[in-house]
Amino acid sequence: MAATPTQDLPPKGGYAPVNFTRIPARSYFNGYQLFAGFGVVSAVACYMYYKTYSLVRREDIEMRSGRLAVEPLLLAERDREFLKQIRRNRDEEARLMANVEGWEVGTYHGERIYKTIPSERFIDPVINEYFAHGPSKAYTDNAFFSLFS
Amino acid sequence: MFTKDFPLPTEEELTVQEINVSTPSLRAAAFHLGKTCEEQNNEYMLCRKEEKDPRKCLDEGKAVTACSLNFFRKIKKSCLEEFSQYANCLDKSSRDMEYKYCRNTQAIYDKCVLDNLGLERPDFGYFCEPKIVDSKRPKPIEEPLSFPDAPEPLPELPVGGEARYGSRKFWFQ
Numbered sequence: 001m002a003a004t005p006t007q008d009l010p011p012k013g014g015y016a017p018v019n020f021t022r023i024p025a026r027s028y029f030n031g032y033q034l035f036a037g038f039g040v041v042s043a044v045a046c047y048m049y050y051k052t053y054s055l056v057r058r059e060d061i062e063m064r065s066g067r068l069a070v071e072p073l074l075l076a077e078r079d080r081e082f083l084k085q086i087r088r089n090r091d092e093e094a095r096l097m098a099n100v101e102g103w104e105v106g107t108y109h110g111e112r113i114y115k116t117i118p119s120e121r122f123i124d125p126v127i128n129e130y131f132a133h134g135p136s137k138a139y140t141d142n143a144f145f146s147l148f149s
Numbered sequence: 150m151f152t153k154d155f156p157l158p159t160e161e162e163l164t165v166q167e168i169n170v171s172t173p174s175l176r177a178a179a180f181h182l183g184k185t186c187e188e189q190n191n192e193y194m195l196c197r198k199e200e201k202d203p204r205k206c207l208d209e210g211k212a213v214t215a216c217s218l219n220f221f222r223k224i225k226k227s228c229l230e231e232f233s234q235y236a237n238c239l240d241k242s243s244r245d246m247e248y249k250y251c252r253n254t255q256a257i258y259d260k261c262v263l264d265n266l267g268l269e270r271p272d273f274g275y276f277c278e279p280k281i282v283d284s285k286r287p288k289p290i291e292e293p294l295s296f297p298d299a300p301e302p303l304p305e306l307p308v309g310g311e312a313r314y315g316s317r318k319f320w321f322q
Binding site: 058059061062063064065066067068069070071072073075076077079080082083084086087089090094104105106107112113114119120121122123125 | 150151152153155156157158159160163165167168175176179180182183184186189190193194197201202203204206207209210211213214217245247248249273274275276277
């Protein structure tokens with residue numbers, strides 16, 4: 001006689017009952033309250049931001065005031081040094097082009113650079129011309145400053 | 150364009166006693182310095198803007214430097230300790246030398262300057278305001294650009310008068 005095969009049968013007494021009712025999450029606020037809360041938090045944050053931004057702007061203005069107060073002093077010093085350097089450039093160019101025929105200092109083989117303006121008028125030299133006689137590092141260091149400020 | 154005949158000022162004219170003071174000190178002294186030397190500063194900036202020529206503004210520039218030097222001499226005589234404390238605080242407190250981190254030292258320094266030199270620190274936005282400068286130097290006359298080849302400008306009204314029935318364009322006549 002064959003042994004009875006084992007079968008996967010339900011336990012004695014059947015399975016326990018399955019709870020299939022819905023259990024929704026516990027809600028603390030409804031939709032209106034959430035929107036109201038968002039509004040309140042936004043309003044408070046707006047007020048604090050406004051206060052802080054006013055302070056930040058005041059500090060910015062103070063910094064700018066400090067810089068502007070000193071600016072004429074620095075510009076005066078810079079202008080004097082600038083004029084000294086132009087003189088040095090002119091002397092250097094005279095020395096460099098002394099043996100070239102037909103070269104006059106400050107012109108291109110005798111031809112004026114600016115033709116329609118009176119010759120006493122001061123035009124800022126181009127940055128290449130200003131730094132032409134020195135080391136190229138001076139040019140690279142100052143190009144950004146000259147061109148973008 | 151700087152030819153041999155172009156008038157450039159000489160080295161002697163340009164050599165003047167300069168301020169030998171570093172950035173934190175300038176930043177510390179900025180407000181009082183600006184208030185003391187206000188006339189010279191305004192004159193110099195006006196000259197620079199109008200003439201657009203650094204050679205013409207040398208005298209004003211020298212006046213600015215001289216005034217600032219006098220101010221620093223006065224500070225050195227009376228308030229040196231407080232001033233250097235304030236400059237040191239500004240230097241070491243923040244990257245940009247912001248004023249907001251050094252209010253305590255600023256109060257001490259302001260009080261000292263008020264007592265000794267009689268200078269009040271101006272409003273925080275004082276130097277950001279535009280200034281109206283009335284100077285004795287006459288304003289340089291700029292020649293208006295002339296274009297001899299330019300065609301005649303068009304007349305305001307059409308040549309035959311206003312159109313009788315308006316224009317064909319609907320709403321942008």
